[in-house]
Amino acid sequence: MSDKQTSFRPAIGLVGAGRFGLALSQVVARNGHRTVLYTSLPERAAALSTTRRLPDVLPELEELDARVEVTNDPHFLAEHCGLILVTVSSEYFLPILKTLGSVLDGAHAVVHAVHQVHGKNLTRVTELIGEHSCVRQVGVIAGPTHVRELLLGLPNAAVVGSAFPGVIRATRRALDGETMRVYGNEDVTGVELAAAMGQVVALATGIADGLDLGAATHATLMTRGFRELALLGVQQKNARESTFAGLAGFGRLIDTIRRGEPNYQFGLDLVKTPDVVTMVKGALPEVQAIPVVNSLAEYSAWHGYELPIAGGLQRVLRGEIDLRSAVTSWMRLEELYE
């Protein structure tokens, strides 16, 4: 899709009226684009249309930009938007994808921010989009972006991964401005895997920090943990190593840890609880690392590919081993060559 196509369906679509979806709508609208925000929840759509606010979800949002049209009708979204950015959290993703699949056509481009991998083959979200819709022009957006800073208009950066240069161009056109700088990357697989799997490293590092194991362990775990997952991506999935060192990978990881975002915070909190299993069950949906750990462990068992950190984490989350011995075992892995 070229820049021209967006003038055929000129609006930019946002799917999901969560924190990130609302913040991105603001960014897109402020860049001067007609913006359509779709939510599958009728009460949210109604509240947003009338009050232009959603204090339960994003209290920092004072008023939704006038250029944002809110809708509960997927047909309206499909009819007016050429580029569609999907920001729903992973638990709502499949049902919403099924809805989208019945209204989208080959002229649409879909870029998602759902950082998840599924099942024993680590199926990526762009692969799911190809399976559940006829859309071919797909991409992923990830990076150290932060909702509050987006709203304040502070500088943020993200990377768009897509094999289609036109999708990268269109996404940049929608988002690039004073608040946001958007980089492109052809390595879709790498961006998707780095963004999803990086959350696991944040969780592991959170545990180590909660145990007060010191700065050296913190740095080692971040580096080696990321290395383990990057190798998986490069060797098994044809991703590019440089992608893992980029914004979707290390950039986002540093950000997550520094701000104490949910995946990292969950690791810190885990140390304090006497009952890990109950806490895991009650975890917020934002703690996306948990389903990713399960997918990685499943992948590891099925393909006989060793992932000590992900495997150890799964046993921790199931309450099979205690936190301290898990971290100690990671620090004593046999492989001594970088």
Added chain:
Amino acid sequence: MQRPSSALFRFNRERQEIIEQVVERVTREAIRQAWQSPEDALEYRLHEAAFAELSRMDRGDTSRFGPDFQFWRDVAHRVGRAGEEENAELLNRIVVRYARDIAGHFRANVFRLATSVLPSGISLVFGKQQVSDLLTLQPNLTALQQKVQIEGETGKLRQLSEIGTLIMVPTHSSHMDSMLMGWALNEVKLPPVTYGAETNLFSNPMTSFFMQNLGAYKVDRTQKHALYKTVLKEYSRVLLERGFHSLFFPGGHRSRNNQVESHLKLGLLGTALDAYTSNVMARRPNPNVFIVPVTLNYNLVLEAETLIHEHLEYGDRGRAIIEDDEFTDFRRIVNYIGTVLEMDSPLSIRFGTPMDVFGNQVDIDGESIDLQGRRVDPERYLWIDGVPGADRDRDRQYTRLLGDRITESFRSNTVIQPLHLVSFAVFEHLRRQHPGWDLQKVLRFSRGEKIGLMIAEGETERLVRLVRRDAEEGTLRLSRSARTMSARQMVDEAIRYWRAYHTRPVATVELSEIRLGAVDLLHFYANRLAGYDLERRLRTPGGYR
């Protein structure tokens, strides 16, 4: 049954027009690009072509004193000092030359001859024949039909051939493939196709007559420079636009290691989308181009020895074109035929579900259907600003995705024969015997090793249980005999085939043991089962999951 009409019958009438159209488009586009960017100046293109041609001749492909050499030396000489206009004229001359060289001929009388005589020839190869049948030239076609299994929705393909242009994309194992495809299409009443054949098939005495007269066009794979490739692709695109059903081998060459193709050459394949785009933009009545993946499943492969040798010796850097293989050796072919005559099921041909140029499946009316069974309007993929258009970057990605869908189809439509199962079971056993050895070492040092017949049977049994479950789940496909035979019968059959045709027997039997001979060939036949995650599952003790 009424045979659908084929555009090929009007090929010779249109031939000159086709060449002119190719020349016109290629030169116009080259001149447009030269205007647009100084990096694409004609001078560079001409120079690249002349340099490539002259260095090819230097390597001895063509006589240094022939007219070709004179022509190219003249081009190289003039290109540096020529002006715009003269460069354009040189370009035109070169493109005309290439287009004429590529364009084939189709003669209906040869086609009729071929379709009446060739079947008996091919049934000689693949069917049981009575001498009396041969004498009366009445080939025993029922026996042939029983021996070669042709599977798939051929009725649907016949219908689609009337409302769009078909492109057959078969797996590629042997130089026999193109003739086999020609025979199979005729057999299931599908129209004949045109296809690009390597130049050496035009010089091979056994094939040249048919190549020159049955609509094949000439592909010189020693030509690597951009201008030649552009002309070739444009030729293919013009044929497709004009409704000539075609055939591409998307793997590019015969599978060297007998693995089902998983990486495709996208250049020629991309002309499918190009043709569809032009058709839609020009609002032609039947714009659709349908892609039909086909698997050709041989038991024994004629050129196995050369191919696997090439693969192991040179890997991916192997020669693209092999001119001195079994296909040029008449005795080897006779030998092959002799062996194959004895086989119960020497091969099967399976037509996969047809797709549009974006990889969506199509139904019998040519409508595109997505993976959820919903109707898709393929024109929408082309939309730029609400109207269909071409976009090179975008279209290349579409074709790459189409390639992924084709390789998926190849994998799920490959028909596994008992020979493959036994070879795989024995080879995997061998690998487990030497856990510290890499593949090269296994191939080099395990010749002469012995494996008990009971063990081979047990291993085959274990594998058969696994693949039959996969077959039930639809992730893999078994031939009739692979579905019904016992492990013992399979091992017996494999042993017969292993020593039947190849100059170096794969294995022989000594008392109750199998003695390994050509381990590389064992590996070759085992490779047909690569990519189904069987290695890992066989290695997990007792576990089939």
